[in-house]
Amino acid sequence: MMHEMIFAGFGGQGIMLMGQLLAQAGLEEKRNVSWIPSYGPEMRGGAANCSVVISDEVIGAPVVQKPQLALAMNLQSKEKFEEMVAPGGQFIINGSIVPDPPRRADVRNYVLPLNELAAGLKSAKVLNMIALGAVFEASQAVAEESVYKAMDFMFGKKLASRPDLAELNRKAFQAGREALKKAAQG
Amino acid sequence: MSEKILLKGNEACAMGAILAGCRHYFGYPITPQTEIPEYFAKHMPEAGGVFLQAESEIAAISMVYGAAATGRRAMTSSSSPGISLKQETISTLSAGDLPCLIVNVARGGPGLGCIQGAQSDYFQSVKGGGHGDYRLLTLAPNSVQEMMDLTILGFELADKHRNPVLILSDGVVGQMMEPVSVPEPVTSFPEKPWAAVGAKGRPKNIINTLHLNAAVCEERNRELQAKYKRIADAELRYEEIDTQDADLVLVAYGISSRIALTVKNRARAEGLKVGVLRPITLWPFPTEALRRLAERVKGFLAIEQSAGQMVEDVRLAVEGRAPVAFHGRSGGVMIQLDDVEADVRKLLGR
Amino acid sequence: MEEKLVFSRPEALTDMPTHYCPGCHHGIIHRLVAEVIDELGVRENTVGVASVGCSILAYDYFNVDMVGALHGRAPAVATGVKRGRPDSVVFTYQGDGDLAAIGTAEIIHAAARGENFTVVFVNNAIYGMTGGQMAPTTLDGQRTQTSPAGRDPHLAGHPLRMSELIATLSGPSFVTRTAVNTPARINQTRKAIKKAFELQLAGRGLGFVEVLSTCPTNWGLGAVESGQWVDSHMIPYYPLGVFKED
Numbered sequence: 066m067m068h069e070m071i072f073a074g075f076g077g078q079g080i081m082l083m084g085q086l087l088a089q090a091g092l093e094e095k096r097n098v099s100w101i102p103s104y105g106p107e108m109r110g111g112a113a114n115c116s117v118v119i120s121d122e123v124i125g126a127p128v129v130q131k132p133q134l135a136l137a138m139n140l141q142s143k144e145k146f147e148e149m150v151a152p153g154g155q156f157i158i159n160g161s162i163v164p165d166p167p168r169r170a171d172v173r174n175y176v177l178p179l180n181e182l183a184a185g186l187k188s189a190k191v192l193n194m195i196a197l198g199a200v201f202e203a204s205q206a207v208a209e210e211s212v213y214k215a216m217d218f219m220f221g222k223k224l225a226s227r228p229d230l231a232e233l234n235r236k237a238f239q240a241g242r243e244a245l246k247k248a249a250q251g
Numbered sequence: 252m253s254e255k256i257l258l259k260g261n262e263a264c265a266m267g268a269i270l271a272g273c274r275h276y277f278g279y280p281i282t283p284q285t286e287i288p289e290y291f292a293k294h295m296p297e298a299g300g301v302f303l304q305a306e307s308e309i310a311a312i313s314m315v316y317g318a319a320a321t322g323r324r325a326m327t328s329s330s331s332p333g334i335s336l337k338q339e340t341i342s343t344l345s346a347g348d349l350p351c352l353i354v355n356v357a358r359g360g361p362g363l364g365c366i367q368g369a370q371s372d373y374f375q376s377v378k379g380g381g382h383g384d385y386r387l388l389t390l391a392p393n394s395v396q397e398m399m400d401l402t403i404l405g406f407e408l409a410d411k412h413r414n415p416v417l418i419l420s421d422g423v424v425g426q427m428m429e430p431v432s433v434p435e436p437v438t439s440f441p442e443k444p445w446a447a448v449g450a451k452g453r454p455k456n457i458i459n460t461l462h463l464n465a466a467v468c469e470e471r472n473r474e475l476q477a478k479y480k481r482i483a484d485a486e487l488r489y490e491e492i493d494t495q496d497a498d499l500v501l502v503a504y505g506i507s508s509r510i511a512l513t514v515k516n517r518a519r520a521e522g523l524k525v526g527v528l529r530p531i532t533l534w535p536f537p538t539e540a541l542r543r544l545a546e547r548v549k550g551f552l553a554i555e556q557s558a559g560q561m562v563e564d565v566r567l568a569v570e571g572r573a574p575v576a577f578h579g580r581s582g583g584v585m586i587q588l589d590d591v592e593a594d595v596r597k598l599l600g601r
Numbered sequence: 602m603e604e605k606l607v608f609s610r611p612e613a614l615t616d617m618p619t620h621y622c623p624g625c626h627h628g629i630i631h632r633l634v635a636e637v638i639d640e641l642g643v644r645e646n647t648v649g650v651a652s653v654g655c656s657i658l659a660y661d662y663f664n665v666d667m668v669g670a671l672h673g674r675a676p677a678v679a680t681g682v683k684r685g686r687p688d689s690v691v692f693t694y695q696g697d698g699d700l701a702a703i704g705t706a707e708i709i710h711a712a713a714r715g716e717n718f719t720v721v722f723v724n725n726a727i728y729g730m731t732g733g734q735m736a737p738t739t740l741d742g743q744r745t746q747t748s749p750a751g752r753d754p755h756l757a758g759h760p761l762r763m764s765e766l767i768a769t770l771s772g773p774s775f776v777t778r779t780a781v782n783t784p785a786r787i788n789q790t791r792k793a794i795k796k797a798f799e800l801q802l803a804g805r806g807l808g809f810v811e812v813l814s815t816c817p818t819n820w821g822l823g824a825v826e827s828g829q830w831v832d833s834h835m836i837p838y839y840p841l842g843v844f845k846e847d
Contacts, residue, residue, distance in 0.1 A: 313681065
């Protein structure tokens with residue numbers, strides 16, 4: 066099984082870190098993983114995107130060209146990646162700031178109010194953890210426990226003295242999952 | 252905690268260098284290799300080593316030259332335009348038999364080009380980017396694990412042959428993250444009685460590349476060529492995947508070899524007999540292996556993130572025994588898997 | 602009658618005849634550097650870095666471990682040598698084309714970093730080895746192969762005063778300009794070179810000794826006239842003295 070995903074948004078939305086977290090979660094399961102960023106001047110404030118592959122087989126080409134799942138955190142990302150999604154794939158759109166409706170009929174679209182969910186948790190910083198929850202739920206690429214292990218591995222040191230923030234990350238992750246579930250039913 | 256750790260290619264390279272006993276790094280910031288100096292800036296002090304940000308690429312490689320002349324394991328890294336700047340000293344390191352490691356995390360060119368990964372520095376790497384008859388032992392990693400492993404190997408081979416070693420990577424491999432198994436640090440290092448460290452109780456050592464007498468200069472060149480023959484005989488590295496029954500062999504190194512692998516897998520799934528030959532050393536080049544394959548395959552397809560450079564060496568190896576096609580993209584634009592697949596089908600008459 | 606040895610070759614020099622022209626001051630300056638190395642007892646711990654120019658063959662003349670650098674790169678190479686072996690005594694020996702034109706960035710930044718080595722900068726206001734072309738230090742109006750009508754400041758600017766420039770930086774511990782066209786100045790130059798080496802041994806950072814020198818062949822003057830030309834033409838533009846001393 067091979068999961069090929071692209072996550073895209075503004076620099077500062079935490080999308081690159083979110084991708085690394087998912088790759089780390091795959092690694093926690095001792096699977097093959099790769100993460101590739103877009104890089105350069107556009108990292109600062111402009112568009113940021115990363116490709117993540119989680120696979121049981123050896124990963125060949127690590128740059129994802131036909132993602133089974135794409136996440137667009139802003140309008141620019143939607144325009145750039147919508148056409149790339151593999152037929153039958155999934156497309157998650159941050160409906161909070163993307164006014165345009167999805168165009169593709171051959172993919173499963175989820176328009177989620179990610180910024181409002183972050184506002185509900187009173188933290189703009191957890192936007193990426195909410196998005197991670199949605200991606201997790203849609204892709205089923207890794208186990209929930211692996212995501213928590215990855216969070217501990219990557220934030221453990223930083224958040225050792227802030228158990229409240231570690232808890233907030235998990236809450237945000239669950240909020241993202243619930244939002245996707247709801248959209249899938251609706 | 253996992254056994255493997257997730258690292259960027261550039262970080263794996265820098266970490267590998269420290270494991271290999273490199274304690275002298277001199278560099279200059281340029282995208283997409285900048286994580287290498289950044290890693291050393293953080294970690295060289297704790298390893299008891301020297302990280303120095305030089306005033307220029309030229310100064311950085313000159314500092315490597317100085318540190319290597321004293322017998323230290325020294326390195327620099329840069330990206331394409333910066334590597335161009337270093338060429339005079341790379342020729343001189345070669346002429347002076349000075350072991351060191353140079354890492355090129357290549358980007359699209361020519362000129363300032365772009366900052367995305369590319370493979371258009373092949374000629375510069377293996378055909379002599381600098382002046383004179385010299386050869387760089389050139390290693391081409393295609394994964395983050397190899398960014399670490401080939402860096403360590405690079406230092407070993409540099410010392411073994413008293414020759415500079417080049418790692419030719421690219422922006423994609425440098426920037427990507429993959430799991431890496433971290434080996435044990437190298438603990439045994441060769442003696443370097445030739446090093447310039449002070450003539451204590453012995454005649455003086457001279458590191459020099461000037462020979463005003465042409466006959467002496469020719470003799471020096473003969474010695475160098477004899478060394479290159481030894482390196483070519485001992486250090487050729489390449490990988491063949493599913494070539495035994497292959498009708499078509501994809502030839503690719505570095506990031507392109509990952510694309511070749513995926514295309515090969517898809518083609519095999521459709522019953523097409525496709526194999527991959529991946530040069531790991533670009534010099535020496537797997538000429539004999541290609542020649543052997545040329546006797547029985549229907550053709551080759553060279554895949555490069557360039558307008559076609561390595562393909563010339565494939566054609567030289569094959570010497571017309573089989574057709575050699577080329578697929579490439581320039582300027583840092585990634586090769587599309589579907590496009591390569593289409594070429595494969597066409598070449599196999601499907 | 603008992604013989605008393607009053608003059609001999611310093612141990613830090615080889616007994617190889619140099620290729621320098623009659624009246625050239627390189628031989629004197631080589632000897633002074635070698636005498637200082639002997640006096641300080643550091644010959645077996647010294648690494649010299651030769652540059653490109655007439656002094657390119659310095660690796661044959663100094664009896665210490667030597668590294669030949671590319672044109673202008675000696676301060677960067679010496680940085681690598683000294684960082685590689687912080688306990689060794691390191692010096693560069695560079696001409697004016699090497700240090701003040703193609704290697705300007707390297708010397709400025711090595712000085713700015715206060716690299717702990719000694720720079721012997723031999724300024725004879727011309728490119729000697731390539732046959733007498735205009736150097737960054739060539740005086741206004743001075744005729745050379747590439748300024749046949751004399752250096753034109755409108756075209757080429759005015760010559761660089763490297764000691765003054767280096768002295769503005771906080772890294773160097775000692776910056777001085779001397780000459781070797783009289784016995785007294787030879788003694789002063791020896792003292793200056795010794796001081797720069799001593800400061801290095803004390804870990805005080807870069808010492809920069811500019812020595813005004815001659816190029817009889819390319820100046821088109823005899824040995825004696827060349828020595829006089831240093832007084833009449835060079836010193837008025839390149840005053841002797843100490844420019845920085847910590």
